Amino acid sequence: MRQGSGSGGGESGELGRHHGEYKVPGGKLVIVDLAVVGGVLRDVRVAGDFFLEPDEALEAINGALEGAPADAGARDLAVRIDAALPAGTALFGFSSEAVGIAVRRAVADAAEWTDFDWQIIHAGPQPPALHMALDEVLTSEVAAGRRPPTLRVWEWDRPAVIIGSFQSLRNEVDQRGAERHGVTVVRRISGGGAMFVEPGNTITYSLSVPQSLVQGLSFAESYAYLDDWVLAALGDMGVKAWYKPLNDIATDAGKVAGAAQKRLASGAGAVLHHVTMSYDIDAGKMTEVLRIGKEKLSDKGIASARKRVDPLRRQTGLPRAEVIERMIASFRARYGGSDGVVSDAELARARELAAGKFSSSEWLGRVP
Incomplete structure (x- = not known):
């Protein structure tokens, strides 16, 4: 491979x-x-x-x-x-x-999933800014050929709102609501909408893959292609899910996940594809922190929030840890993959970026 x-x-x-x-x-x-x-x-x-x-x-x-x-x-x-x-x-x-x-x-001589020796990383809880930095660092390492394609499952050490690269901070986040609920706000390098996450209520993962894996696919097609494995994993847990263009994963009961992507052109090129899945949800808190939530759901409030996002806890009946375990097992069954870690050099670079870029007011407020 x-x-x-x-x-x-x-x-x-x-x-x-x-x-x-x-x-x-x-x-x-x-x-x-x-x-x-x-x-x-x-x-x-x-x-x-x-x-x-x-x-x-x-x-x-x-x-x-x-x-x-x-x-x-x-x-x-x-x-x-x-x-x-x-x-x-x-x-x-x-x-x-x-x-x-x-x-x-x-x-295009595109690569296939099984052409690679995949690495799977699932570490303990980490702060939001470090997660943002790890995505950038690991994907850059894949682009440079120094790291194999990687599936990284995140664990959160605190509640957070992650806004898209091009979103307006003041339009998306109620800062007083975020402070009241102890929610950290960060900006990621990919586009798309704001995500509200809480430890224990959210399942988040990243795929850092070579550009060659999505050769011959349009931008929209690559979303569906990179999400297909998790649809199968959910199916194995009794959840019939499908890709909903451009970047949602949905079931008959409602949306369960949202995806975003970033293409890095360095080296041979790589794609960051990350997904946030709702395992459980505090809809009331979400609408107090996200302005976009209030606008989209203003007609029906919390009831509408529960309808729009239907958590995997209810749909699977499984503990969060078991859902993650089954997802990883499904990935391995399809494509292989060995347990991996973030190297010392990668972690040092990520910590530097977390402190200097992703925790800075300049980056967070780059679209005020």
Whole structure:
């Protein structure tokens, strides 16, 4: 397995051939093998664990892709496929656009999850500013090839509000409410909305992955792709969850998680994808601390908050520690992974950033 981001995770080993895979979120796996000759696709072979009727539709898909421009987008490839499918064709667990995405990943020689030796970190409680810094440091180390792709599960040492990189501090946070409830406010490096977290009520994790893992995917597609494993983990716990564009994980009962991303261009490039999941919630406290919560939920107050966010404690009936344990076990079953730690050098750098950047009034108030 590869440790870093390398080039050619999609190579099939046969000279001139490209191999790409795309797991449809909540659906089936699509695999494409192809060659690129003179700027067009040749000898395209589509496979996977999907269902397709009638049988001859598979050759129609292969034929539609033959001779297509190698730089065509997934949507353009899907149009070619749709036009070639026999009348009455039924696709189960995938779509023509999913095939197009798999083609794009093949052409880009995108890496797959199992190409890497994953490291899994789950340490004790840490302060909010240090969590912000660890995300930046570990993802930078992955980009530089000095750290393998990493799943890090957070533990909080205090309640916090984490606002997005581009959010206005005064518009999002009721400072008096935060002070009254002893809530620390920090700003993360990724975009998106504000998150209210409390120790014991929140499950937070980060994926620091090489850019090569999301090659061939649009920004929106990468969210669904990087969230798919946790959907399966929740399913194993009896929770039917799905990805809700752009950055939510939801169930029939309500939203259970929100994701955010940051792309780092240093080295070979890396993606930080972090998710905050609601295990339990104090909706009253949340609406006293978050202004955005008040605005969105002003018509129905706390009752609306409980409807919008439905905690995993109720949906799983499991202790928080067991939910985390099962999530990690599910990840390992799919992709492998060994227990890891933050190195002394990484921790020293993170502490420096936590004190000098993420605890500074300049960073927190950079959008007043």
